[in-house]
Amino acid sequence: MALVEIKALSFSYPGAKTAALSSIDLSVEEGGFVLIAGPSGCGKSTLLRRLKPTLSAHGLVSGAVIFDGEPIEALNLRRQTSEIGFVMQDPEMQIATDKVWHELAFGLESLGTDQATMRVRVAEMANFFGIQRWFHSPVSALSGGQKQLLCLASVMVMQPKLLILDEPTSQLDPIAAADFFDTLKRINADLGTTIIITEHRVEGLFPIVDKVVFMRNGKVYFHGEPRDCAELLNAEPALSAVLPTAMTVFSKTQPESMSSSPAPLTVREGRSYLKSLIESGFSSSKTASNSANSSKRAYRGRIKNEMSKPGDKPVISMRDAWFRYEKSSEDILKGASLEVNSGELLCVIGGNGAGKTTAIMTASGMYKPYRGKVLLDGKPMSKYSDGELFGKRVGVLLQNPILSFVHDSVREELEGVIKRNKLEKSKLDEIVGTMELESILESNPYDISGGELQRAAIAKLLLLEPSVLFLDEATKGMDAFFKEKFGTLLRRLTSRGTAIVLVSHDIEFCAEYADRIAMFFDGGVIADGTPREVLSGNNFYTTVAARIANGLVPDAVTANDLIASLEGDRRK
Amino acid sequence: MRDAFDTINPIVAFVFFAFALVMPMLLMHPALLGISLVCALIWLFMLRGKKAWGYILKFVLPIMLLTAIINPLFNHAGITTLFYIRFNPVTLESIIYGVSSAAMLASVVLWFACFNQIFTSDKIVYLLGRFAPGLSLIVSMALRFVPLFTKQAKRIAAAQRGAGMGVDGGSIIKRAGSGLSILSSLITWALESSVTTADSMRSRGYGLHPRKSFASYRFDGRDALIGGLLALGMLSCALASGFKLISIRFFPSYKTNEITPLFFAFLIAYALTLLIPVIMNSIEAYRWHLSRSKL
Numbered sequence: 001m002a003l004v005e006i007k008a009l010s011f012s013y014p015g016a017k018t019a020a021l022s023s024i025d026l027s028v029e030e031g032g033f034v035l036i037a038g039p040s041g042c043g044k045s046t047l048l049r050r051l052k053p054t055l056s057a058h059g060l061v062s063g064a065v066i067f068d069g070e071p072i073e074a075l076n077l078r079r080q081t082s083e084i085g086f087v088m089q090d091p092e093m094q095i096a097t098d099k100v101w102h103e104l105a106f107g108l109e110s111l112g113t114d115q116a117t118m119r120v121r122v123a124e125m126a127n128f129f130g131i132q133r134w135f136h137s138p139v140s141a142l143s144g145g146q147k148q149l150l151c152l153a154s155v156m157v158m159q160p161k162l163l164i165l166d167e168p169t170s171q172l173d174p175i176a177a178a179d180f181f182d183t184l185k186r187i188n189a190d191l192g193t194t195i196i197i198t199e200h201r202v203e204g205l206f207p208i209v210d211k212v213v214f215m216r217n218g219k220v221y222f223h224g225e226p227r228d229c230a231e232l233l234n235a236e237p238a239l240s241a242v243l244p245t246a247m248t249v250f251s252k253t254q255p256e257s258m259s260s261s262p263a264p265l266t267v268r269e270g271r272s273y274l275k276s277l278i279e280s281g282f283s284s285s286k287t288a289s290n291s292a293n294s295s296k297r298a299y300r301g302r303i304k305n306e307m308s309k310p311g312d313k314p315v316i317s318m319r320d321a322w323f324r325y326e327k328s329s330e331d332i333l334k335g336a337s338l339e340v341n342s343g344e345l346l347c348v349i350g351g352n353g354a355g356k357t358t359a360i361m362t363a364s365g366m367y368k369p370y371r372g373k374v375l376l377d378g379k380p381m382s383k384y385s386d387g388e389l390f391g392k393r394v395g396v397l398l399q400n401p402i403l404s405f406v407h408d409s410v411r412e413e414l415e416g417v418i419k420r421n422k423l424e425k426s427k428l429d430e431i432v433g434t435m436e437l438e439s440i441l442e443s444n445p446y447d448i449s450g451g452e453l454q455r456a457a458i459a460k461l462l463l464l465e466p467s468v469l470f471l472d473e474a475t476k477g478m479d480a481f482f483k484e485k486f487g488t489l490l491r492r493l494t495s496r497g498t499a500i501v502l503v504s505h506d507i508e509f510c511a512e513y514a515d516r517i518a519m520f521f522d523g524g525v526i527a528d529g530t531p532r533e534v535l536s537g538n539n540f541y542t543t544v545a546a547r548i549a550n551g552l553v554p555d556a557v558t559a560n561d562l563i564a565s566l567e568g569d570r571r572k
Numbered sequence: 573m574r575d576a577f578d579t580i581n582p583i584v585a586f587v588f589f590a591f592a593l594v595m596p597m598l599l600m601h602p603a604l605l606g607i608s609l610v611c612a613l614i615w616l617f618m619l620r621g622k623k624a625w626g627y628i629l630k631f632v633l634p635i636m637l638l639t640a641i642i643n644p645l646f647n648h649a650g651i652t653t654l655f656y657i658r659f660n661p662v663t664l665e666s667i668i669y670g671v672s673s674a675a676m677l678a679s680v681v682l683w684f685a686c687f688n689q690i691f692t693s694d695k696i697v698y699l700l701g702r703f704a705p706g707l708s709l710i711v712s713m714a715l716r717f718v719p720l721f722t723k724q725a726k727r728i729a730a731a732q733r734g735a736g737m738g739v740d741g742g743s744i745i746k747r748a749g750s751g752l753s754i755l756s757s758l759i760t761w762a763l764e765s766s767v768t769t770a771d772s773m774r775s776r777g778y779g780l781h782p783r784k785s786f787a788s789y790r791f792d793g794r795d796a797l798i799g800g801l802l803a804l805g806m807l808s809c810a811l812a813s814g815f816k817l818i819s820i821r822f823f824p825s826y827k828t829n830e831i832t833p834l835f836f837a838f839l840i841a842y843a844l845t846l847l848i849p850v851i852m853n854s855i856e857a858y859r860w861h862l863s864r865s866k867l
Contacts, residue, residue, distance in 0.1 A: 054774045081777030093765040094772040098715035099694060105786030109705065110777030112784045122786065136694075140719060154776065366734060391736015402761065403724075403731040406753040420737070446764045461735055470734070 001069075002027040003162060003194050004051060009063035011046060016059075020046045021218045023063065028196060028211075030161075033188045035205050035226075036198045037242060038215035039481045040449045044198040047215070048166050051196070052086045068161065082111060085155035087165045089477070091147035091172075100137050103150055107158040121157045129153040129183065143352070145176025149183065156187065163187065165197040170450075170477035173352055173505045178204055200479045203544060206244045207265045214239075230263035241480035245508075245544040245559045246270030253277070253566040270548035277566070278552065314339040314375075315468050315499050316394075318363045321372035332358040333369065334523035340468055340501055345494045347510035347531075348503045350520030351541075356503045357399075357472055359520060363501070364396045364470045365389050377467075391421070395461030396470045401453045405445040410437060410456045413445065417463045427463055435459040435489070451482030455489070468499045475506045487513040511535055511543045511557045532557050575619055575690065576856040577849035581795040582695040583702065588802055589691075592683045592846055595809060596676045601820045601828065603839055605675040611846035612682035618853055619689045632681055636674040643670030649823045669822045686849075694788060701785025708785055721762060728754050728761075798848060805845025812838040 004027065011021040021043050028034050036044050049055045050065055053073055065072040067084070075083070088094050097103045104125060108118045126132050129149055134142065142150065148168055155163065165184070169177035185208045187193050199205055206212070206226045214222035214232065222232050233239055233251040240248040246264040250273055254261075257280070264273045316339070323333040332355045340346055340363065348356045361367045363374060365381045374381040376393060390396065397404065407413045414428055432438060435455050440448050445456065454474050461469060475483055483506075490500055490513060504510055510517055510531060517534040519527040519541070527534045535542040535557045539550065542557070549556040556562040577585065596608045616624045643666055645657070650665025693715050700708035732738055737750055812818050817835050821827045829835065844851075 052775060055771055077777065077780055081775070081780065084775075086772075086775040088768060088772060090765070090768055092720075093768040095716070096769055096773050097709070097712040099697075099712070101694075101788055102697065102712055102786065106773075106778075107776040109709075109784050109786055110780045112780065112782050115784070115787055118784070118786050139716060140723075151772070158776070364734070366730065386733065386738055387736075390734055390738060394734075395736070396734025398727065398731045398734060400727070400731075403728045403757065404735050405760075406757045417737075446760070464736055 001030060002066075003030040003032070003068060004028040004196070005066040006047075006050075007064045007066065009047075009050065009061075009065060011050065011059055011061050013057060013059045019218055020059070021050070024218075024220055026213065026220060026223065028162075028194060030194055031188070031192050032211060033184075033195045033209045034197070034211040034213060035202065035209040036196065036213045036215060037200075037202055038198075040451065040479045042215045043218040044215055045166050046218075048086075048164050048196065048198060051162070051164055052084050053080060055086060078111065081107065082158045083161045085158065085160035085163045087148075087151050087155055087163070087168050089167045089170050091144055091151055094151045095139050095147060098138055098140075100131065100139060100142070100150060101135050103139060103154050104131070104135075104157055106154055111158065121159070125153045125157045128156070128186075143176070145172050145179060148172060148176070148180060152180070152183065152187075156191075156193075161194060163193050163195045165195070165199075167198055167200065167477070169199065169201055174201075174507075175351065177201055181205060181208065184208070200242075200477075202242060203244050206247070226265060227263045240559070241484060246273065246548055248559050249274075249545070249548065249562050249566075252563045255280075267544060267547045270544075271550075271552065274548060274552050313341070313378075315342045316340040316363055316374065316376050318359075318369075318374045319372055321359075321362050321369035321374060323358055323362050323367055323369045332523055333362060335372065336362075336520075336524045338363055338518055338525060340499050342467065342499050343494050343497045344499055344515040345490055345513060346499070346501045347514035347517045348501060348520060349505070349507060349510055349517060349541075354520040355523040356520050360470045360472065360501055360503055361396075364394050364468070366396055391461075391464040391466065393466055394468050394470065395464065395466035397454075397457050397461060397472065397474065399472045399476070401457035401474075402445060404457050404460065408444055409442050410445060410448075410459075411441045413456070413460060414463065417460055421464060423463060431459045431463055434492070435462070436485075449482070450477040451479070451486060454478070454486065462493070462498075466498070468501065469493070471500065471502045473503055473505070475502075475504050475509050483509055507535070507541070507543050508545075508558070511546075512560075575849070576852040578690055580798060580852075581789050581791050582691070582699050583791075584795050584799045584802065585690060585695070586699055587799070588848065589683060589687045591802065591806055593680055593687075595842075596679045599813065599818060599820065600672045600676050600822075601818055602672065602675075604818070604842065605672060605679060607839065607843045608679040608846060609675060609682065611843065611850065612679055612686060614847075615686050615849050616682055618850065619686060624685075627685060628682075632678050635681060636678045639674040639677055640667075640670045643667075643673060650826075651824045665822055665824070665826050668826050672822070698785070698787065698789055701787070705783040705785045709783075721758065724761060725754060725758050728757050732757075798852075801848060802845060805841055808838055808841040808845075 006024050006026040009021055009024040010019055012019040024047065036047065038044055046057065049057060050061075051067070051072065053075065054077065067075060095103055097106060101122070104122050105118060108121060113121070126135055129152070131150065131153060134146065139147065139150070148171070152168070169180050172180060181204045184195060184197070188195050188208075197205065197209075209226060212222070212224065212226050212229055213220055214229075222229070229243055230247050230251045233243060233248065240252070244265055246266060246269055249270065250263050255277070258277075264270045318336065318338045320335045320337055321333050322331055322335060324331045336355065336359050338359060348360060350356050358367065362369050365374065365376070365384065368382065376384065376389070381389070384393070405413055407416055411428075414431065417423075418425065418427055432441060435458065437456060437459055440452050440456065445453060448456070458469070458471070475486065478486060487509060490502070494500055494515070502510075502514075514531050516529065517527075517531050518525045519534055532555055535546050536555050538546065540547075545559045545562050546557050549562050553562060553565050556565055592608065592612070596605055616627075620627070644662050645660075647666040647669065648661050648663060650663030652664035653661040654664055654667070655662055693712070697708050697712045700711060729738070732750060732754060737753070812835075817829060817832070817838055819829045
């Protein structure tokens with residue numbers, strides 16, 4: 001029996017001209033695991049919120065949502081609370097109380113559960129999620145990943161039949177996200193909870209969900225098994241940015257003879273597909289060496305382009321910098337060196353706590369190293385005053401761009417900078433054009449999407465024409481379409497001579513757009529070079545495409561590399 | 573080492589502290605004050621070790637000195653005039669009263685220092701949760717959001733600085749402007765993000781009645797025993813003051829109760845009650861010693 005049945009559901013926000021959802025039909029079986037994908041603003045979140053009446057927006061509704069055989073509006077607050085769990089994006093603000101145990105118990109406290117039952121349920125979930133070790137900790141001591149797990153656990157204690165998650169890993173790093181997905185898989189498999197999730201990060205979800213729904217402009221235009229999405233790709237190549245790498249490579253390179261075989265989803269399946277492709281005589285038996293030669297030839301030109309131009313003088317050079325937050329605390333930077341050349345996009349990657357953010361904060365002059373040097377245009381950073389440095393020479397954008405906004409609209413925000421620094425008024429139109437801000441110029445910063453916010457914040461910095469931009473985790477929470485746009489935009493800025501240093505967990509993005517990648521580990525740079533140099537040799541800390549290609553197709557780092565090299569073979 | 577009294581049910585612990593704090597305030601009898609001070613000191617040293625010295629020297633002693641000196645300077649009641657300062661009589665009674673209030677204040681402060689060590693936010697939340705679950709939740713939320721906002725304000729200041737709009741540069745007016753914009757940014761952020769918090773709370777049933785509180789502490793046999801002893805101690809105090817075994821008068825002349833065997837018995841009962849945490853710690857330490865020597 002279907003647990004959730006959505007029948008011809010349409011919805012529009014009050015005063016809106018277009019419908020946010022239009023005639024959606026969808027049914028979710030009990031115990032199902034459904035991924036809803038689609039670009040930002042396609043109506044995913046609106047749809048999810050229709051499944052939890054307490055969170056549903058007001059507006060014009062037609063059609064029906066049936067939950068467990070009853071119209072969902074008929075559920076009282078008590079049943080809704082215990083049977084439908086909802087987890088949102090931002091782990092920090094979802095948590096209401098100061099201690100882990102209290103947060104876990106929150107839902108049961110609301111339901112007025114008796115003490116003995118409360119104890120057992122909380123204990124159970126603490127065990128299931130591995131929370132016992134930090135059960136008594138204050139929430140502020142947890143990492144982002146732990147916070148999101150806590151949010152999930154605090155919903156699961158009520159033993160919901162349906163678990164809804166709205167982009168739950170958008171604020172997490174890849175490792176924490178993988179952990180989170182593992183937990184979801186366990187909840188679905190071990191507890192039989194029905195799960196509906198929206199997510200941009202589909203790579204890890206495709207192998208574990210059993211249904212995928214694609215939405216666009218408030219409509220469902222695909223609904224089926226994950227492997228069937230490959231067909232969708234043939235119809236719409238632009239979707240390759242959203243689908244798992246293995247599937248993209250498969251659908252672009254698959255020979256006629258293999259058209260009936262199921263599409264690969266994981267790295268393992270991708271590799272076996274690649275192997276069978278090579279073995280099936282599609283290339284000669286000497287493919288490995290052949291393709292190595294051919295792909296080397298094919299890439300030589302590109303690699304040359306990717307190398308930083310000789311004779312480039314570094315704008316910023318940080319040499320053997322040591323930094324710690326307090327005298328008695330541990331060193332975060334341990335002799336880190338980093339050079340930033342003008343007009344390059346330098347991506348800084350590395351695991352959590354490797355010192356990436358601290359490194360760019362030190363390189364930008366926000367922090368002072370206690371040992372080592374940071375030079376800007378050949379002059380020590382300490383010789384510049386704050387006023388000379390920030391804004392005009394160096395622009396720093398911290399992780400959460402909303403923090404740099406003070407006014408009610410993007411326009412006021414930009415005008416504020418112009419007025420403060422006595423710039424010419426014409427600058428405004430110029431920057432609006434470059435950063436493509438026309439459509440959001442009058443919007444409140446809190447009403448626009450993460451990607452738009454990032455663009456507006458960068459525009460603010462660019463008004464002062466700094467020679468170096470530092471961006472911390474700028475691609476966090478951006479969907480694939482926005483990422484592409486953002487990458488192109490960064491490229492445009494670097495081509496005008498601005499140097500950009502970007503800290504990111506998104507290795508795929510870095511591989512695609514960076515001129516140079518610096519990989520951090522344990523407070524220092526352990527690898528520094530072109531994306532290909534740094535990523536193609538790595539086994540684990542690299543792109544999915546490189547993991548699929550490892551040992552089979554050399555030097556392929558992005559899905560496009562892989563496809564290009566296979567197509568090159570095919571042409572021969 | 574973890575204090576033995578720390579593991580006791582917060583309700584019992586709270587009653588103990590209320591008793592320890594209130595008694596010296598109600599009856600500023602030198603014997604009571606002395607006992608209260610000594611018991612609080614012993615426990616504070618058990619709780620904080622050598623660090624207690626700093627607290628006593630920097631905080632408790634100045635308070636005591638100040639109170640003891642100021643009272644006779646401004647309070648001229650009492651019949652035994654010792655000398656005059658600029659035509660103002662300084663009386664023996666007001667000196668005694670000053671010293672007594674100093675001792676009373678010190679004992680309150682010392683017990684409060686112990687209270688701070690034992691009563692973590694968890695216990696306050698638990699205690700309130702027993703009687704007012706709604707209030708308990710508000711306290712818990714305040715404990716979460718006040719530090720979070722402070723942290724956020726720092727982040728905003730850093731973000732402004734990185735964008736060349738820092739508080740450190742420019743004229744005073746410019747700097748004041750930057751400070752204001754940080755505040756405005758913080759308030760906007762707080763309001764906007766509280767929508768998420770509210771959503772998350774509502775989706776977990778906030779607003780349903782009746783709300784219960786998760787009891788992270790149990791009430792076991794030991795709590796009952798300590799609670800019983802505490803009740804006995806309180807009862808003896810009530811009886812002692814009811815039957816005028818203990819009494820004190822400062823003005824117009826200083827007068828205390830007669831010293832009788834029953835008075836001594838009461839003092840011992842009072843001291844034993846206040847020493848409950850110290851005795852618990854000693855017993856625990858002895859048990860550990862025993863169980864170790866058996867190994």
